[in-house]
Structure formats: structure tokens, C-alpha cells
Amino acid sequence: MLFDWRFAWDILPRLAEGLVVTLQATVLGMAVALSLGLVLALARRSRYRLVAWPAGVLVEFIRSTPLLVQIYFLFYVLPDTGVRLSPLATGVLALGLHYAAYCSEVYRAGLESVPKGQWDAAIALNLGRWRMMKDVIVPQAIPPVVPALGNYLIAMFKDTPLLSAITVFEMLQAAKLIGAESFRYIEPLTLVGVVFLLLSLLSAAAVRWVESRLRLEV
Amino acid sequence: MEAIIRLRNVHKTYGSTAVLTGVDLDVAPAETVSVIGPSGSGKSTLLRLLMTLDRPDAGTLEIDGESPWTMTRNGKSMAANEAHLRRVRGKVGMVFQHFNLFPHMTALENVTEAPVHVLGLARGEAKARALEYLAMVGLEDKAHSYPAHLSGGQKQRVAIARALAMQPKIMLFDEITSALDPELVGGILELLRTLAARRTMTLVIVTHHMQFAESSSDRVLFFDGGVILEDGPPADIFRSPRHARTRRFVESILETVR
Amino acid sequence: MNELILLLLRGLAVTVELTVAAAALAVIIALSAGLARLSRRRALAWPAAVYIEVFRGTSALVQLFWFYFVLPFFGIELSAFTAGTLVLALNTGAYGAEVVRGAVLAVPRGQLDASAALNLNRLQTLRRIVLPQAFPAMLPPAGNLAIELMKNTALVSLITITELTFAAQLLRAETLRSAEIFGLVLVLYFAVALLITAGVRLLERRASRGLERA
Numbered sequence: 249m250l251f252d253w254r255f256a257w258d259i260l261p262r263l264a265e266g267l268v269v270t271l272q273a274t275v276l277g278m279a280v281a282l283s284l285g286l287v288l289a290l291a292r293r294s295r296y297r298l299v300a301w302p303a304g305v306l307v308e309f310i311r312s313t314p315l316l317v318q319i320y321f322l323f324y325v326l327p328d329t330g331v332r333l334s335p336l337a338t339g340v341l342a343l344g345l346h347y348a349a350y351c352s353e354v355y356r357a358g359l360e361s362v363p364k365g366q367w368d369a370a371i372a373l374n375l376g377r378w379r380m381m382k383d384v385i386v387p388q389a390i391p392p393v394v395p396a397l398g399n400y401l402i403a404m405f406k407d408t409p410l411l412s413a414i415t416v417f418e419m420l421q422a423a424k425l426i427g428a429e430s431f432r433y434i435e436p437l438t439l440v441g442v443v444f445l446l447l448s449l450l451s452a453a454a455v456r457w458v459e460s461r462l463r464l465e466v
Numbered sequence: 467m468e469a470i471i472r473l474r475n476v477h478k479t480y481g482s483t484a485v486l487t488g489v490d491l492d493v494a495p496a497e498t499v500s501v502i503g504p505s506g507s508g509k510s511t512l513l514r515l516l517m518t519l520d521r522p523d524a525g526t527l528e529i530d531g532e533s534p535w536t537m538t539r540n541g542k543s544m545a546a547n548e549a550h551l552r553r554v555r556g557k558v559g560m561v562f563q564h565f566n567l568f569p570h571m572t573a574l575e576n577v578t579e580a581p582v583h584v585l586g587l588a589r590g591e592a593k594a595r596a597l598e599y600l601a602m603v604g605l606e607d608k609a610h611s612y613p614a615h616l617s618g619g620q621k622q623r624v625a626i627a628r629a630l631a632m633q634p635k636i637m638l639f640d641e642i643t644s645a646l647d648p649e650l651v652g653g654i655l656e657l658l659r660t661l662a663a664r665r666t667m668t669l670v671i672v673t674h675h676m677q678f679a680e681s682s683s684d685r686v687l688f689f690d691g692g693v694i695l696e697d698g699p700p701a702d703i704f705r706s707p708r709h710a711r712t713r714r715f716v717e718s719i720l721e722t723v724r
Numbered sequence: 725m726n727e728l729i730l731l732l733l734r735g736l737a738v739t740v741e742l743t744v745a746a747a748a749l750a751v752i753i754a755l756s757a758g759l760a761r762l763s764r765r766r767a768l769a770w771p772a773a774v775y776i777e778v779f780r781g782t783s784a785l786v787q788l789f790w791f792y793f794v795l796p797f798f799g800i801e802l803s804a805f806t807a808g809t810l811v812l813a814l815n816t817g818a819y820g821a822e823v824v825r826g827a828v829l830a831v832p833r834g835q836l837d838a839s840a841a842l843n844l845n846r847l848q849t850l851r852r853i854v855l856p857q858a859f860p861a862m863l864p865p866a867g868n869l870a871i872e873l874m875k876n877t878a879l880v881s882l883i884t885i886t887e888l889t890f891a892a893q894l895l896r897a898e899t900l901r902s903a904e905i906f907g908l909v910l911v912l913y914f915a916v917a918l919l920i921t922a923g924v925r926l927l928e929r930r931a932s933r934g935l936e937r938a
Contacts (some may be wrong), residue, residue, distance in 0.1 A: 249799065303921060309910070313917070314875040315878075316881070316882075316889060317878055321903075323855055324903075325902050420783070424789070434797050437786065437790045441786050444782045444786060445777075449777070449781055469930075517841050519837055519840055560837075562841075564834055566837060568857075570856045570857055579842065580843060583845045584844060625838075629841065632842060
């Protein structure tokens with residue numbers, strides 16, 4: 249019997265433990281990415297070239313290089329600088345940084361799509377720069393890009409297995425350990441694949457639903 | 467003489483809108499028919515059905531005695547296969563409001579494309595034919611230009627040459643001057659007049675240009691609300707229409723022209 | 725120091741090999757699956773849709789492990805390099821199929837009308853009218869996918885293919901100079917990404933000749 253359903257059933261609890269860590273990493277990583285991404289986007293739009301240019305280079309660099317290598321970099325280099333983080337924390341930081349670069353591009357598009365008249369009106373009302381961004385511009389920039397941000401959330405979710413390379417006990421790591429112990433790889437790996445597929449299809453549908461709700465309001 | 471176009475009780479609905487609600491029509495070979503009427507009355511849809519771009523929901527449509535969508539084999543009628551559809555389709559050609567030239571091909575290539583790949587003409591023969599038709603529309607010196615470098619009027623002329631090069635029995639023109647700048651319209655209408663005068667093909671022309679319809683067609687169809695409300699010689703339709711709606715439409719169009 | 729660089733360069737060569745091989749395969753897969761997905765024949769469209777959804781909806785690393793660890797149980801023994809190239813191609817091809825589909829659907833409907841009016845058959849319309857117009861629109865997203873593919877080659881280090889990231893791990897274990905090694909490796913990947921971007925931009929310019937819309 250190629251696929252042992254009994255065995256598959258038995259290993260579900262352990263895979264579920266891994267799933268919990270997967271979800272933790274995704275949520276925390278996204279929190280970092282969403283906030284850091286906005287900072288990067290604003291930095292890139294800064295009038296001061298000393299701020300805008302390095303931010304731009306950093307974003308391009310992060311987007312063009314493998315996440316796995318970035319994870320290794322943080323995992324091995326941070327302890328040398330005296331920063332001691334758990335593997336999960338390191339992973340969250342790496343995911344957060346990597347996707348902050350993508351989110352910053354999304355935020356930039358959102359900011360650019362705010363009609364110029366809004367900027368003019370805010371300036372005409374003599375709102376300070378900080379207030380203008382906080383109350384007028386950013387609230388209009390974000391709703392149109394929520395679907396794109398949602399898609400990056402799903403992408404990050406699918407990247408969490410990379411954390412298995414630095415010993416984080418997420419779903420793929422759980423499957424690998426089960427496989428190494430029992431020499432049965434087909435059930436754990438297939439189950440993990442199915443869980444990813446189901447969750448990402450569900451999330452994609454959720455993102456489309458959010459998109460349609462936002463479109464109706466416009 | 468056997469009608470080259472025959473429609474009986476043709477219906478067509480798009481989504482929840484009934485665009486054609488029972489159209490009957492006979493067109494004789496080599497007739498020039500103008501089609502007028504308010505927007506949304508179904509004129510373009512009629513042309514799309516004649517060009518077999520869409521299929522009637524009900525009723526019969528025959529081109530040169532055959533339905534494009536059904537065929538008879540061994541005495542039984544059945545859904546037509548692709549070969550049959552394309553054989554009937556080959557008798558009809560169409561020029562569109564927005565030209566629809568192939569942007570990645572030169573004018574010459576646009577005109578030779580179908581003769582080579584559909585009619586199977588040798589390249590040399592197709593090229594000679596294409597240059598003839600481009601000359602007929604006055605554009606032989608633009609043969610190697612891409613559509614992006616042509617004016618609207620020039621693009622429409624190439625589109626006309628492209629359709630004529632297939633030498634169909636029936637030519638359809640769907641408001642071919644509506645997307646053109648006013649000063650280019652006259653040239654295109656002149657081209658149509660020349661074609662009509664030759665009497666080599668059946669022409670069905672959807673148009674807003676009443677003077678053209680009056681002076682150059684054998685027959686005018688007034689479309690309204692999805693049916694042909696009036697059908698007759700230009701003199702009747704324009705000078706003494708039977709329906710009040712026809713009169714109102716004709717008068718309103720002539721008003722704007724004046 | 726020189727040995728370090730030499731080892732990394734050999735790893736880089738494998739990375740480039742993987743990228744090129746997988747990219748070539750991915751193009752074929754993307755065109756086939758994208759066009760199949762558009763077909764009116766269910767027998768073509770459905771399997772294509774399933775393939776696209778599965779490979780886009782699951783993690784590339786999970787796919788890699790599945791191919792490497794599970795296929796042997798079905799009697800299919802693939803070398804690590806073959807498994808890696810295959811998975812990379814299938815993964816990228818799924819995203820590529822959506823790019824193909826989007827570009828073909830974006831060709832104006834009037835072009836289809838004109839083709840039908842000229843009595844071109846479906847294959848002629850696709851080959852001579854639709855695809856030439858869809859192709860330039862595919863290039864920018866394809867360029868992004870090429871860079872994604874290059875980045876994903878790092879994953880195959882986890883099934884012991886000796887590409888650049890694997891080489892970096894080896895060196896780190898030996899020399900413990902993590903910052904320099906991974907820093908250099910990141911720069912090398914960045915350089916390849918810039919090359920890919922430049923190459924795609926060249927292709928874009930050549931493909932758009934004659935298609936400038938006035």
C-alpha cells in the first residue's frame with residue numbers, strides 16, 4: 249500500500265505542532281514586513297537623497313537575492329555581533345526584512361496613486377508634513393493595495409519552510425523528522441503539501457473577497 | 467433570383483438584453499443595402515451575425531443558400547463542423563469601425579495574410595493582388611508602413627483593401643467612418659461609392675451618413691428596437707416614410723447634419 | 725582567500741547552469757500550460773488548471789523535497805540535479821502559465837474579430853495574430869519570474885546540489901567567516917539578477933519593434 253492512511257492519521261498531531269509554528273512565523277513576519285515596508289516606502293520617497301538612495305538600493309538588493317541566503321546571513325552573523333536570537337526570531341526577522349522590501353514597492357504604488365489634488369489640498373490647509381501623511385495621504389494609499397499585500401502574505405506563508413534550514417520546527421521540519429525516523433516520506437510530505445495548498449487556496453479566496461469588498465466601496 | 471442573404475425571425479440576446487427580436491430579411495446578390503437606426507437598435511449585431519462572429523439564438527440565417535451553423539449529411543441536418551462554417555464564412559468579408567489592423571504587420575502583410583494562409587495563394591500572387599487593392603484604395607506607396615504610422619483614414623483604407631483582397635461575395639461595413647476625423651470621412655465614402663457602382667458584390671453598410679445612404683444604395687433598412695421597422699428604396703425611407711419613428715429619426719439626423 | 729573565491733565561483737557556475745536549464749524548460753511548460761488553460765477543450769484546460777493551482781499554491785521547497793524523497797517510492801529515481809531542475813521548472817512554469825494566459829487575454833477582441841472575418845482558422849489566429857501581439861506583454865513579468873527562478877536555485881542546496889549557497893555553507897563550516905562569505909554570495913546573486921534584468925530589457929526593446937501604438 250503506497251499511502252498508509254493509518255500512518256498519515258497518526259502523524260497529524262505532530263504536523264499540527266509544526267503548523268502552529270508556521271502560522272506564528274507568518275503572522276509575526278508579516279507584522280514586521282508591513283511596518284518596516286511602510287518605513288522603507290516613505291524613506292524612498294524622501295527629499296533627502298542620503299535617505300532615499302540607500303533605501304532604494306537596500307530594497308533592490310533584498311528583492312534580487314535569495315531569501316535562504318538572507319536567512320543564513322542573519323542566523324550566522326547576528327550572534328557574532330552579540331545579538332542572540334532564537335532560530336524562530338531570526339527567521340521572523342529574515343522573513344520580515346525580505347517581504348518589507350516587496351511591501352515597500354506596494355506601498356509606493358499606493359502612495360503614487362493618491363491623486364495629486366489631495367497633496368495640494370493638504371498643503372493649502374497648512375497641515376504639517378507628518379499630519380498630512382498620517383491623516384490624509386496614507387489612509388488613502390493603503391486600501392487599494394490591500395489585495396497586493398494579501399498576496400505577499402500568502403507568499404510569505406509559502407516561504408516559511410525555508411526556516412527548516414535553521415532548525416525552526418515548522419511544518420516541513422516536522423515532516424522531515426518524521427521521515428528520517430520512520431523512513432516513510434510520502435505521507436508526511438504529501439500531507440504538508442496538501443495543507444499548504446488548502447490554506448493558500450483559502451487565503452487567495454479571502455484576498456479576492458477583500459478585493460471585491462473594497463471595490464464596491466469605491 | 468435566389469437571395470444571397472436570408473434571415474427569418476432571427477433573435478439575439480446578450481446577457482439580459484434582447485438586441486434582435488425577430489429580424490426578417492432578404493438581400494439579392496449585388497444589392498447595396500444601407501442600414502440606419504438609433505444606437506443599440508441591433509445594427510452592429512446584425513453584421514456580426516452575418517459575419518458569423520456570433521450565432522443567432524433563434525431563427526434561421528442563410529448565406530448564399532446555406533446556414534453557417536448547421537449542415538446536412540446523408541439527408542440529416544446536424545451542427546456544422548469547422549470546415550463547413552469556414553466555407554460559408556469565406557463568402558463574407560467585413561470592415562470594422564476601429565479598423566482592427568494587425569499592428570505587428572505592414573500594410574502589405576496585413577493584406578496578404580489571409581490570401582496566403584486561407585486561400586492558399588503563392589506569395590508572389592498574393593503580393594501582386596495586395597498591391598492592386600492597395601492601389602485601388604490609393605495607398606500603394608504605404609505598402610511597407612506599419613499601422614502605427616498611418617492616419618485613421620489610411621488605416622481604414624488598408625482595412626478595406628484587406629477585406630476586398632479575399633474577394634468575398636458579400637462585404638459588410640460597420641460604421642467605418644465613425645472613428646475618423648471629419649475631414650477624412652469624405653474619402654472613405656467616395657471609396658464606398660466606387661465599390662457600390664461596380665456592382666460586383668453585395669454590400670451591407672451600417673452608416674449615419676444619410677446623404678450617402680440616399681444617393682448610393684438600392685435599399686435602406688431602418689432598424690429600431692431590435693427589428694427592421696422599415697425596408698425600402700431610399701426615396702421612400704427618406705422622403706415618405708411609413709412610420710412616425712422613421713420620420714423622427716431621419717429628421718433628427720438631417721437636423722444635425724444641417 | 726583565492727581558494728574561497730574559486731569555490732564560490734564554481735558554485736556560481738552550477739547556479740547559472742540550473743537557472744538556464746530550468747528557465748528553458750519553464751518557458752516550454754508555461755506556454756503549453758498557459759495555452760492549454762485557455763483551450764475550450766476540457767481535457768486540455770482542466771489538467772492545466774490543476775497543475776497551475778497545485779504548483780502555485782504549494783511551497784517550492786516542499787515540492788522539491790517531495791520530488792526528491794517521495795518519487796523514489798514510485799520507482800522514479802532522479803538525480804538531485806534533475807529533480808532540482810525539474811521542480812524549479814515546474815514551479816516557475818506554473819506562474820509563467822498565468823503570465824501567458826494574461827497576455828493572450830489582453831490582446832484586443834477586435835483582433836480576433838478581424839481574424840475571423842478574414843476566415844483564418846484558430847491555429848493561424850493564435851500563431852500569427854495573437855501570440856506575436858501577446859509576446860511583448862509577457863516579457864516584463866517573465867523577467868521577474870527569471871529572477872525568482874534564480875533565487876529559488878538556492879533552495880536546491882538543501883537537497884545537496886553543490887550550487888552557490890551550498891558552497892557558501894561549506895565554506896562557512898570550514899572558515900567560520902560568515903559575514904564575508906554570505907555577504908559576497910549575496911553580491912554575486914545580485915550581479916546575476918542585474919544581468920538577467922539587462923537581458924530582458926534588451927529582449928523587450930527588440931520585441932516591441934513595429935508594435936509602438938501611435
